[in-house]
Amino acid sequence: xxxxxxxxxxxxxxxIILACSGASDVGHLADLAARELAKQGIGQMGCLAAIGGRVxxxxxxxxxxxxxxxxxxxxxxxxxxxxxxxGFRDFVHLRMTDMGLERGKSPPTPERIQxxxxxxxxxxxxxxxxxx
Amino acid sequence: MKLIQILGPGCARCEKLKQNAEEAVKxxxxxxxxxxxxxxxxxxxxxxxxxxxxxxxxxxKAAGRxxxxxxxxxxxx
Numbered sequence: 001x002x003x004x005x006x007x008x009x010x011x012x013x014x015x016i017i018l019a020c021s022g023a024s025d026v027g028h029l030a031d032l033a034a035r036e037l038a039k040q041g042i043g044q045m046g047c048l049a050a051i052g053g054r055v056x057x058x059x060x061x062x063x064x065x066x067x068x069x070x071x072x073x074x075x076x077x078x079x080x081x082x083x084x085x086x087g088f089r090d091f092v093h094l095r096m097t098d099m100g101l102e103r104g105k106s107p108p109t110p111e112r113i114q115x116x117x118x119x120x121x122x123x124x125x126x127x128x129x130x131x132x
Numbered sequence: 133m134k135l136i137q138i139l140g141p142g143c144a145r146c147e148k149l150k151q152n153a154e155e156a157v158k159x160x161x162x163x164x165x166x167x168x169x170x171x172x173x174x175x176x177x178x179x180x181x182x183x184x185x186x187x188x189x190x191x192x193k194a195a196g197r198x199x200x201x202x203x204x205x206x207x208x209x
Contacts, residue, residue: 008145047179056192061185
């Protein structure tokens with residue numbers, strides 16, 4: 001986590017992006033898309049493993065976030081499961097394989113990353129907008 | 133003796149959280165040390181992504197909001 005990862009909530013609570021960052025190609029794709037979304041300012045990338053490890057500061061930050069996006073690579077949905085087992089229910093979830101990206105056949109090309117970034121940004125903004 | 137750490141850059145909300153922690157300690161009638169942490173590396177070490185945050189005995193209890201004296205008192209019991 002870089003130093004810019006700590007944000008004063010005097011402005012507004014940040015939106016947090018988490019990826020399964022799994023070993024498969026779609027897990028890798030989820031990870032790279034999350035990094036690109038953070039780079040574009042859609043939200044701040046956090047560590048899903050910190051949720052699994054119940055790191056107190058990170059748990060508290062996710063609880064207070066303005067919104068949370070979880071990117072999962074494959075149907076195992078480790079990201080969603082990790083969040084739910086930690087007691088989090090209110091988050092936006094996107095699975096690479098629901099976007100026609102087949103596990104084992106979807107190496108993370110710039111084009112695929114772009115497709116995921118666009119879909120994730122759209123889905124996140126729809127849920128996050130006041131009009132819902 | 134409890135250790136209460138207030139993590140934040142030192143803005144008005146951080147200061148308010150510190151005041152609330154002082155009030156909570158007073159009300160609870162316990163012995164506690166209240167530390168103000170402005171070192172961002174310490175915050176990162178706790179996994180804190182937003183401030184102000186409050187840690188009690190090394191565990192972050194809340195981040196990104198100012199807990200009331202009542203809420204902090206509950207955490208101290």
